[in-house]
Amino acid sequence: MTHQISVxxxxxxxxxxxxAAMLRRSVKTALQSEGVxxxxxxxxxxxxxxxxxxxxxxMRGVDRPTDVLSFPMFDLAEGEHPDECDPETGRVPLGDMxxxxxxxxAQAREYGHSFEREICYLAVHSTLHLLGYDHMDEGERxxxxxxxxxxxxxxxxxxx
Numbered sequence: 122m123t124h125q126i127s128v129x130x131x132x133x134x135x136x137x138x139x140x141a142a143m144l145r146r147s148v149k150t151a152l153q154s155e156g157v158x159x160x161x162x163x164x165x166x167x168x169x170x171x172x173x174x175x176x177x178x179x180m181r182g183v184d185r186p187t188d189v190l191s192f193p194m195f196d197l198a199e200g201e202h203p204d205e206c207d208p209e210t211g212r213v214p215l216g217d218m219x220x221x222x223x224x225x226x227a228q229a230r231e232y233g234h235s236f237e238r239e240i241c242y243l244a245v246h247s248t249l250h251l252l253g254y255d256h257m258d259e260g261e262r263x264x265x266x267x268x269x270x271x272x273x274x275x276x277x278x279x280x281x
Contacts (some may be wrong), residue, residue: 123160124148124152124161124162125160125161125162125163125210126140126144126146126148126162126165126213127139127162127164128145128165128167129165129166129168129279130163130166130167130168130222132168132169132172132225135169135222138146140222143167143237144240144241145245146241146277147241147245147273147277148165148244148248150163150238150276151156151244151245151248151249151252151273152248152252153160154269154272154273154276155202155252155269156202156207156250157252158202159212159213160206160211161214161215162207162212162215163215163216163248163251164217164218164248165217165218165219165220166217166218166219166220167219167222168219168220168221169221169222169223170186172219173186173190173219173220173221173224174187176190176219177190178268181279184217186224187221187224188220188221188223188224188225189218189221189244189246189247190218190247191247191251192216192217192219193215193216193250193253194251195215196233198253198254199252199253199254199262199265200252200253200254201252202252203215213254215251216250216251216260218248219268220240220243221248222240225239225240225243227238234281235279236277237279238274238281241274241277242270242274242279245270245273246258249266249269249273254266256280
């Protein structure tokens with residue numbers, strides 16, 4: 122059994138087969154790089170700045186758009202692997218992520234790299250959040266998460 126990565130869009134034309142394939146590859150590579158062998162299920166919602174702003178306000182009380190939101194199903198310590206699978210699917214419901222495609226385009230221009238690199242980075246970043254990584258401090262936890270992100274992006278051949 123393999124990972125199930127669902128990609129949907131809530132705005133017309135925002136989800137293309139090529140984009141969905143890039144995101145699935147990014148999430149699967151992040152899971153593999155973290156040693157997750159249990160088949161997992163991850164849901165990705167693609168939206169624009171307005172859509173992610175609405176979700177950010179409703180779910181976190183933050184009244185502004187952002188690039189990516191992560192909604193883990195488990196409260197994991199970084200590097201910990203979930204083992205509670207859904208008996209119907211045989212997969213671990215790892216969680217959901219929401220990505221602003223509009224914000225990814227803007228950040229790619231701002232940082233001077235490709236849209237592909239930016240959108241894949243956001244998917245990798247969110248996957249690591251689903252696996253318990255965090256970067257809210259400026260210390261060791263943030264350095265570890267950034268190191269894991271860079272390692273996965275290197276496997277994807279999407280370094281800066």
